[in-house]
Each structure stands twice: as structure tokens, then as C-alpha cells.
Amino acid sequence: MTKRETPLVIGIAGGTGSGKTTIANVILGRVGTQHIAYLPHDAYYKDLQDLPIAQRDMINFDHPDSLDTDLMIEHIRQLKKWEPIELPVYDFKTHTRTSRSLTVQPQSVIIVEGILIFVEGALRDEFDVKIFVDTDPDIRFIRRLQRDIAERGRTTDSVIHQYLNTVRPMHLEFVDPSKRYADVIIPEGGLNTVAMDMVVARLRDLLRGAQD
Numbered sequence: 001m002t003k004r005e006t007p008l009v010i011g012i013a014g015g016t017g018s019g020k021t022t023i024a025n026v027i028l029g030r031v032g033t034q035h036i037a038y039l040p041h042d043a044y045y046k047d048l049q050d051l052p053i054a055q056r057d058m059i060n061f062d063h064p065d066s067l068d069t070d071l072m073i074e075h076i077r078q079l080k081k082w083e084p085i086e087l088p089v090y091d092f093k094t095h096t097r098t099s100r101s102l103t104v105q106p107q108s109v110i111i112v113e114g115i116l117i118f119v120e121g122a123l124r125d126e127f128d129v130k131i132f133v134d135t136d137p138d139i140r141f142i143r144r145l146q147r148d149i150a151e152r153g154r155t156t157d158s159v160i161h162q163y164l165n166t167v168r169p170m171h172l173e174f175v176d177p178s179k180r181y182a183d184v185i186i187p188e189g190g191l192n193t194v195a196m197d198m199v200v201a202r203l204r205d206l207l208r209g210a211q212d
Contacts, residue, residue, distance in 0.1 A: 007037070007080055007106065008206055009126055012113045013178060014133030015171050016062075017143030020113045023133060023186065023196065027111060030200045035207075037079055037107040041114020043088050044068045047097035056095040062170035064116050069123055072112070076126045082106040092152045108207060115171075118178035131199065132182035137168075
């Protein structure tokens with residue numbers, strides 16, 4: 001695959017636990033990781049190290065203001081200019097940005113994934129293709145519960161409390177309405193093999209056309 005004049009930017013949005021990462025992984029696996037730069041919005045949570053730990057737990061992490069979207073936009077634009085970026089590494093247990101970063105090299109395809117990436121117009125404008133993953137709320141909650149306990153050191157009670165107080169309300173206010181901006185809506189995420197076949201085929205066509 002030769003270089004596109006400008007990388008193709010794909011945004012993958014959807015509610016928590018909808019299967020966004022699964023779709024991203026399917027695309028990575030079938031198109032080739034060597035052709036794709038991957039940016040998760042989760043890496044761009046604002047650093048809360050200046051706040052007391054008790055206060056950090058009170059932050060609404062499902063509101064757009066909790067994310068450093070300006071930095072993500074800056075990074076996407078750098079990658080579009082074929083410049084590498086330093087992806088932040090976030091510690092979800094302490095709600096702080098670590099001193100480490102991951103170097104992401106520019107590629108012909110940039111995949112951006114996150115629950116709120118279609119909410120802000122400036123970020124939305126960076127995408128050539130917008131995919132929304134639409135999955136039933138009960139399935140999403142179960143996946144969120146399993147992930148937060150296994151990967152983020154949360155308790156069942158804390159996950160349920162957060163879901164009822166911020167995750168669900170913010171989904172209804174911001175995430176679900178942003179579905180209207182999608183070019184493609186995929187029910188059931190990466191488990192929808194028909195939709196994934198169509199997306200991968202279309203992506204390959206776009207990349208092939210850029211080489212002609």
C-alpha cells in the first residue's frame with residue numbers, strides 16, 4: 001500500500017461497551033496494522049493530578065469537558081501532515097496522565113475511536129468516514145461492568161453508581177444524539193459480520209483508489 005496524499009481518517013463512535021474497539025481491531029486485522037495509526041479518545045482524558053483523590057472520583061468522565069479534545073485534533077492534523085505524534089498514556093486508577101507516551105507513526109489510515117468523538121464539530125470535521133456502533137443498553141452495561149472491574153480496579157457498586165449517575169445520562173444527552181452524524185451505523189458492533197465485510201471492502205476500495 002502506497003502513501004495517500006492525505007491519510008484517510010475514520011471515526012468510530014458509540015456508547016460505552018458498544019463494541020467500538022472490536023470494530024477497530026477487525027479493521028486493523030483485515031486491512032493491516034502496518035497501514036493504520038490508532039488513536040483512542042480515552043488516552044486524552046485531562047490530567048487530574050492537581051486534584052485530591054476524593055475530588056477526582058467526583059469528575060464526570062462521560063462529559064465532553066473531561067477530555068482534551070483540542071490535543072487530539074492537533075495530533076490528527078499532525079498525522080495528516082505525515083508527522084509522528086506522542087500519544088498520552090492515561091492511568092484510569094488514579095485519573096492521571098502518566099509521564100510515558102507512545103509514539104504513533106503516520107500511516108495511510110488513521111482510526112479514531114471514542115464515545116464522544118462525534119459530539120464536537122471541530123473534531124467531527126477531521127473524519128472522512130464516520131461509523132457509529134449501536135448496541136443494546138443492557139449488553140453495553142454488562143461489558144462496561146466486566147471491563148472496569150477487570151482492567152480499572154473498580155468495584156461493582158462503584159461501576160453501577162457511575163453508570164446510573166453519569167454514564168447513562170451523558171449517553172442520552174451526548175452520545176446517542178451524535179448518531180445522526182454517522183455515515184454508517186452498525187448494529188451489534190464487530191459481531192455484525194455482514195456490516196464489517198462491507199466496511200472493510202469499502203475501505204479497501206478507497207485506499208486502492210488513492211493509489212491509482
